[in-house]
Amino acid sequence: MCTYCGCESIEVIGRFMAEHTDIINAAGVLRRAAAGGERAQVLDAVGKVETLLHPHTRNEEVGLFSVMRRQAEFVDHIDSLCAEHSTLDEQLEGIRASDPVDMALVDRFVHDLRHHIEREDNGLFPASAIALDGPDWGEVDELTPPPSS
Numbered sequence: 001m002c003t004y005c006g007c008e009s010i011e012v013i014g015r016f017m018a019e020h021t022d023i024i025n026a027a028g029v030l031r032r033a034a035a036g037g038e039r040a041q042v043l044d045a046v047g048k049v050e051t052l053l054h055p056h057t058r059n060e061e062v063g064l065f066s067v068m069r070r071q072a073e074f075v076d077h078i079d080s081l082c083a084e085h086s087t088l089d090e091q092l093e094g095i096r097a098s099d100p101v102d103m104a105l106v107d108r109f110v111h112d113l114r115h116h117i118e119r120e121d122n123g124l125f126p127a128s129a130i131a132l133d134g135p136d137w138g139e140v141d142e143l144t145p146p147p148s149s
Contacts, residue, residue, distance in 0.1 A: 012064065012137075012144055013125050019056045019147075020117045026052050027110050030095070034106040039099060046096050053092070055148060057085040060120075063144030067136050068128055077124060084116045 030045035061082060068074045091109040098105060132140070 012140055013128065015147060016056070016060060016064070016125070017121055019052065020121060023049065023052045023056065024114065024117065027113055031106055031110055034095070034101045034103055037101065039101065042101050043096060046092055050092055053088065055145075057088075059144050061085070063140045064124075064128060066143060067132065067140050068124070071131060074124075074127070074131070081116070081119065081124065084112070084119075088113055088116065 026045070026049045030042070030049055033041040033045040065078045065082065069078050088109065091105060091112065094105050095102065095109060
């Protein structure tokens, strides 16, 4: 998590960063389940990761990403982050389908997830704090659904 620029004090960014922590923790549970080899536990852990990851990535794309995409200098970076969202989803589906569990795929998923979060927390989020102004943040807030409880 970025701690140097204060971007986490922006409500939606702080929320996304907190969600990142929850997703990483769930991925750790998935890795441990996969190492244990019990398919039912792996499927449960995949479901928990998806329950956290899918609304999170959708909210990023619908809210922050859509507003930032209007600035040409961010389009390629945002496109690559969206592609990573799709790759992470595909990897989870691969983990779900593998029997026995493909530990290499689980490790690749966790690595790719951490790398992706690093790019957001230490790249796009701090950049958004500089690039967006009050009305932009108002729009991000309007476009971003509230967290599910």
